[in-house]
Amino acid sequence: MNLFDLTLRVKGFDIAFAKAELARIQSIPEHLYPDYIERQKQAIVTYHKMYSPFYKQFTARQENPSWEALPVLTKADLQQPLQNRLSTEYTRKNVYINKTSGSSGHPFIFAKDKEAHARSWASFQDRYEWFDLDINTSKQARFYGIPLDFVGYRKERLKDWLGNRYRFPIFDLSEPQLEKIRQKFERTSFEYLNGYTSSIVLFAKYLKRHQLILKELCPTLKVCIVTSEMLFESDKKLMETHFGIPVINEYGASELGLIAFQNTENQFQVDSELLYVEIVDEHNKQVPHGESGRVVITSLYNKAHPFIRYDIGDVGTLSRKSTPKKPILEKLIGRTNDIARLPSGKVVPGLTFYYVTKSVIEEDGNVSEFVIEQTALDSFKVIYTAQRALTASEEEKIKKATYAYLEEGLTVLFEKVEKMDRSKRGKLKQFVSKL
Incomplete structure (x- = not known):
């Protein structure tokens, strides 16, 4: 059938x-x-x-x-x-x-x-x-x-x-x-x-x-x-x-x-x-x-x-x-994504962060660009450009999504910037591991 x-x-x-x-x-x-x-x-x-x-x-x-x-x-x-x-x-x-x-x-x-x-x-x-x-x-x-x-x-x-x-x-x-x-x-x-x-x-x-x-x-x-x-x-x-x-x-x-x-x-x-x-x-x-x-x-x-x-x-x-x-x-x-390694031993692909961040990427188009950097096994930073800064409620929503899709106990920081640091090709990588 x-x-x-x-x-x-x-x-x-x-x-x-x-x-x-x-x-x-x-x-x-x-x-x-x-x-x-x-x-x-x-x-x-x-x-x-x-x-x-x-x-x-x-x-x-x-x-x-x-x-x-x-x-x-x-x-x-x-x-x-x-x-x-x-x-x-x-x-x-x-x-x-x-x-x-x-x-x-x-x-x-x-x-x-x-x-x-x-x-x-x-x-x-x-x-x-x-x-x-x-x-x-x-x-x-x-x-x-x-x-x-x-x-x-x-x-x-x-x-x-x-x-x-x-x-x-x-x-x-x-x-x-x-x-x-x-x-x-x-x-x-x-x-x-x-x-x-x-x-x-x-x-x-x-x-x-x-x-x-x-x-x-x-x-x-x-x-x-x-x-x-x-x-x-x-x-x-x-x-x-x-x-x-x-x-x-x-x-x-x-x-x-x-x-x-x-x-x-x-x-x-x-x-x-x-x-x-x-x-x-x-x-x-x-x-x-x-x-x-x-x-x-x-x-x-x-x-x-x-x-x-x-x-x-x-x-x-x-x-x-x-x-x-x-x-x-x-x-x-292009289009290559790094892998995030977590304190528990879990291994997740960078595209996981699509599911994390989509919870606040709404139709109003406030967030224009974003990248996620892993700065330590348990620490991540969301760097973004937007018309306005994310509210405390929106940040909390992303944190909860991070815990759900990755694991509890992670540190998630946010940084609003005026302009992204782009690669030589002019393209952003959604996820970058600094480990």
């Missing part, structure tokens, strides 16, 4: 139409593909200039009608109430709404119209089929965070059940917990692993310490898909050795969907059906293939909210072998 597809349809996401549309786009011949891209680029810009007061004002100073004259949209530009950014044909009641992880230090709420969201899921399913995986029927071992409040926790567990996946919460990856994960693999017919790179690497290191091969413990496994963080070649080799299966790299963003996915030829293939990906220099001009620059992405179908020439906060390079229909991401820089 295609329970996941059924769930999408019940929620108003027409997955059947989305799959048919994806197939139609994929059938466009290579020599006609540049025309398809240009038509969709112009169509989405025309739509948002007509129906999005936010985007109309954002582009008001554009004198040159050329594509590269369009201003680049940053995450900071979107840190304002969602209602200000919605297109006039949409309301909060007829769109998909979610929050970005804030892993770049710029959290915000976004919207996708239901057709665009269905297209994103169609793209995911298409890529997974490259490796003989069916989101509806293939059992997933999921290495992700999970909300700890009662409603949020139950909601995610229900979604996991509907998605035919079992979630291993990654807030505690100490030796005893890794042992429990190993035992679960021995009892369950998982077909693939999916989740945060750093968490899955920690599991691979556990297997190495115990001289185990996961495929021998769970013979049904086919592949491992890692996402959200950098995949280093040494880690990939470690995982492939001790999992006994191929490791596939996935690059996505909640606000855009799947950006790139490793294909069967070991190429990091960019989604050219639903997205238009540019690599630009400091003047927002496209650089030649083979040169590095900022990754700027246009969502070709999201009418509810403009993501046009949107700077996602990463640096990358498109291969010289790229074509309009098959762009290849040759290099991706």
